[in-house]
Amino acid sequence: DSGVTQTPKHLITATGQRVTLRCSPRSGDLSVYWYQQSLDQGLQFLIQYYNGEERAKGNILERFSAQQFPDLHSELNLSSLELGDSALYFCASSVEGRPYNEQFFGPGTRLTVL
Amino acid sequence: AQKVTQAQTEISVVEKEDVTLDCVYETRDTTYYLFWYKQPPSGELVFLIRRNSFDEQNEISGRYSWNFQKSTSSFNFTITASQVVDSAVYFCALTFSGGYQKVTFGTGTKLQVIP
Numbered sequence: 093d094s095g096v097t098q099t100p101k102h103l104i105t106a107t108g109q110r111v112t113l114r115c116s117p118r119s120g121d122l123s124v125y126w127y128q129q130s131l132d133q134g135l136q137f138l139i140q141y142y143n144g145e146e147r148a149k150g151n152i153l154e155r156f157s158a159q160q161f162p163d164l165h166s167e168l169n170l171s172s173l174e175l176g177d178s179a180l181y182f183c184a185s186s187v188e189g190r191p192y193n194e195q196f197f198g199p200g201t202r203l204t205v206l
Numbered sequence: 207a208q209k210v211t212q213a214q215t216e217i218s219v220v221e222k223e224d225v226t227l228d229c230v231y232e233t234r235d236t237t238y239y240l241f242w243y244k245q246p247p248s249g250e251l252v253f254l255i256r257r258n259s260f261d262e263q264n265e266i267s268g269r270y271s272w273n274f275q276k277s278t279s280s281f282n283f284t285i286t287a288s289q290v291v292d293s294a295v296y297f298c299a300l301t302f303s304g305g306y307q308k309v310t311f312g313t314g315t316k317l318q319v320i321p
Binding site: 094137182198 | 239243249250252258308309310312313
């Protein structure tokens with residue numbers, strides 16, 4: 093158990109809908125990362141937050157947004173969902189969010205868009 | 207731009223055999239960090255090792271060992287005397303120093319250890 097929690101574990105929804113994925117980092121970690129893992133794209137970095145502020149952006153679509161709250165938990169919002177958004181979404185956390193920091197991954201949220 | 211290549215998509219070995227997972231990276235930065243992560247069937251990625259670009263010493267941890275060679279831009283991972291519990295997808299990853307930067311993952315190598 094990495095100490096990173098993600099909810100929900102599974103999510104099934106329809107195209108065009110909006111969903112919110114939630115992540116709580118390990119105690120003491122200030123940085124949160126979001127990743128998308130799909131069969132065709134592999135593991136893709138989406139976005140990183142550090143202590144409530146966005147720090148790095150990867151291949152995140154405009155339909156997706158995220159934020160980190162004062163209690164350091166983070167939410168990833170996915171809107172206007174398409175079939176291709178079906179994937180496993182991971183949250184990870186690290187102490188400082190530096191490139192050399194080990195990242196601790198949560199169990200993931202499996203999103204299925206029908 | 208950074209890139210990580212794991213050319214081996216899937217590998218199958220019989221238990222107790224040694225196996226090496228290849229990782230080749232590309233980066234223009236002189237200071238960078240390489241990682242290996244393990245993703246067992248349960249799905250959660252687990253950190254295995256970190257290596258910075260200035261430390262070319264090989265590392266051994268139990269049955270696991272890593273060979274970092276800057277000359278060939280490779281960071282290979284060897285499992286000695288493989289066990290069924292080693293069955294997983296293994297990812298090599300790269301990031302570079304300086305501020306807050308994203309991690310670039312390879313496509314992963316699926317290792318199946320057959321009893």
